[in-house]
Amino acid sequence: MSESAPLYGKPRKVQIIPSVLPADFGKLGADCKKMEDAGCDRIQFDVMDGNFVPNLTFGPDTIRWCRQYTKLPFETQLMVSERCTDAMLDTFTEVSKGPNGEPGVVIVHVEACTHLHRNLTKIRAAGGSPSVALNPHTPAEMIENVLDLVDHVLVMTVNPGFGGQKYIPTMTDKVRKIRKWIVDRNLDVDIEVDGGIKATKETIGECARAGANCFIAGSGLFAFDDMSEGVKKLTAMALEGQGVAP
Numbered sequence: 565m566s567e568s569a570p571l572y573g574k575p576r577k578v579q580i581i582p583s584v585l586p587a588d589f590g591k592l593g594a595d596c597k598k599m600e601d602a603g604c605d606r607i608q609f610d611v612m613d614g615n616f617v618p619n620l621t622f623g624p625d626t627i628r629w630c631r632q633y634t635k636l637p638f639e640t641q642l643m644v645s646e647r648c649t650d651a652m653l654d655t656f657t658e659v660s661k662g663p664n665g666e667p668g669v670v671i672v673h674v675e676a677c678t679h680l681h682r683n684l685t686k687i688r689a690a691g692g693s694p695s696v697a698l699n700p701h702t703p704a705e706m707i708e709n710v711l712d713l714v715d716h717v718l719v720m721t722v723n724p725g726f727g728g729q730k731y732i733p734t735m736t737d738k739v740r741k742i743r744k745w746i747v748d749r750n751l752d753v754d755i756e757v758d759g760g761i762k763a764t765k766e767t768i769g770e771c772a773r774a775g776a777n778c779f780i781a782g783s784g785l786f787a788f789d790d791m792s793e794g795v796k797k798l799t800a801m802a803l804e805g806q807g808v809a810p
């Protein structure tokens with residue numbers, strides 16, 4: 565396999581973000597505390613409505629309760645229909661906030677937003693950190709005109725709905741394309757990747773080299789008995805991909 569192009573632009577801070585999907589939903593609060601103790605940067609809540617994706621998880625109250633157990637920043641990924649996105653955006657923005665009301669990351673899917681520009685503006689106005697996600701089939705161009713409104717772009721590297729799936733390698737070039745736009749326009753925007761991310765050169769390493777700096781890991785992190793070990797390994801592989809000596 566030919567060597568891929570090195571990172572374009574200055575490396576951004578590597579952040580390791582566990583997805584709660586593999587956690588024990590019977591004691592989610594305690595598992596959130598475990599993620600905090602392991603040195604994770606923030607926690608991703610995968611909200612699924614059985615409509616936008618073929619799986620069903622939880623609503624805003626679960627996130628609201630988890631806030632009692634950890635001080636970590638939250639990130640809420642809304643894998644829900646347009647009807648749910650429009651009806652509940654303010655509620656999800658509220659429950660995603662930090663312990664002192666700091667903005668929480670709220671991710672809407674471009675595929676579930678007829679009025680994406682309006683939704684992202686609404687999240688910022690409600691005190692959230694607006695972000696947008698793209699499913700694997702969705703061209704990067706769909707978010708080109710809202711890069712000035714977001715703090716993160718989430719490139720899905722699996723078809724959303726379930727953990728433990730295989731990384732889709734064709735997504736690496738999508739990351740690279742978005743990264744070039746961000747750097748050339750001098751925007752302060754992180755790129756996140758989510759799905760099949762493991763402590764390997766082929767996944768987190770290639771994504772970091774392409775320009776991602778936020779890594780959502782579910783099974784790839786929960787596979788470690790000592791989660792802090794997983795955080796260290798994932799971080800080291802990401803720094804290597806960025807070409808930054810650990």
Ligand code: DX5
Binds near residue numbers: 761
């Ligand atoms: C979509 C979920 C992902 C998933 C990642 O399926 O939003 O965050 O849990 O899980 P892994 O890391 O196991 O692919």
